[in-house]
Amino acid sequence: MMLNDLKKDGEVRMRKSLDALEAGFSRVRTGRAHPAMLKDVMVPYYGSDVPLNQVANVGVDDARTLVVQPFERSMVSVVDKAIRESDLGLNPISGDVIRVPLPALTEETRRNMQKLARSEAENARVAVRNIRRDILSDVKDLLKEKEITEDDERRTTDEVQKLTDKYVAEIEKQLAAKEAELLQV
Numbered sequence: 001m002m003l004n005d006l007k008k009d010g011e012v013r014m015r016k017s018l019d020a021l022e023a024g025f026s027r028v029r030t031g032r033a034h035p036a037m038l039k040d041v042m043v044p045y046y047g048s049d050v051p052l053n054q055v056a057n058v059g060v061d062d063a064r065t066l067v068v069q070p071f072e073r074s075m076v077s078v079v080d081k082a083i084r085e086s087d088l089g090l091n092p093i094s095g096d097v098i099r100v101p102l103p104a105l106t107e108e109t110r111r112n113m114q115k116l117a118r119s120e121a122e123n124a125r126v127a128v129r130n131i132r133r134d135i136l137s138d139v140k141d142l143l144k145e146k147e148i149t150e151d152d153e154r155r156t157t158d159e160v161q162k163l164t165d166k167y168v169a170e171i172e173k174q175l176a177a178k179e180a181e182l183l184q185v
Helices: 002-027 073-085 107-144 150-183
Strands: 042-045 048-051 056-062 065-070 098-101
Touching: 002 107, 002 150, 042 073, 065 073, 073 098, 107 150
Parallel strands: none
Antiparallel strands: 042 048, 056 065, 065 098
8 A cells, every 4th residue: 555655665764864874973083993984085096086995995903093004005195195184183104004093082072073973863853854744745645635544644644653753762872872982081
């Protein structure tokens, strides 16, 4: 039935909002070294910019140090420069491999990262609510067209609200986990 399709589509779209939130959170820097921190760094390679992970391996040396191993020796200085010029505030140390020590997070940096995390979470909540609004609008249209009964509309509205609550709760859980991670010293 078309109501089930609407609900399935809504759930798929809400899951994607949650995935987008996870991707957003991976860019929020915590005190720990994590290879995903460098995934948005673009490196010039034979005339075009490519993501860092296409020209180098990124690994973790210890809790505060990333190790970047370019696939070609000639790329060491280019990769070093790309990391330096990214807006991450990192100062890599080049040798055979590039070591990227992460500066300890200051209280101010932690607060800014927390604001960023909260803003990512709010965007995800808004996205989930917009999906709910779209589904409910489609359900109302079906009711107007007399393709469903008022009981179907009420039941679907309740189910969509439960789905929305489930995803908003998941967003809150992820935000709490991210904030706890940010506050760890």
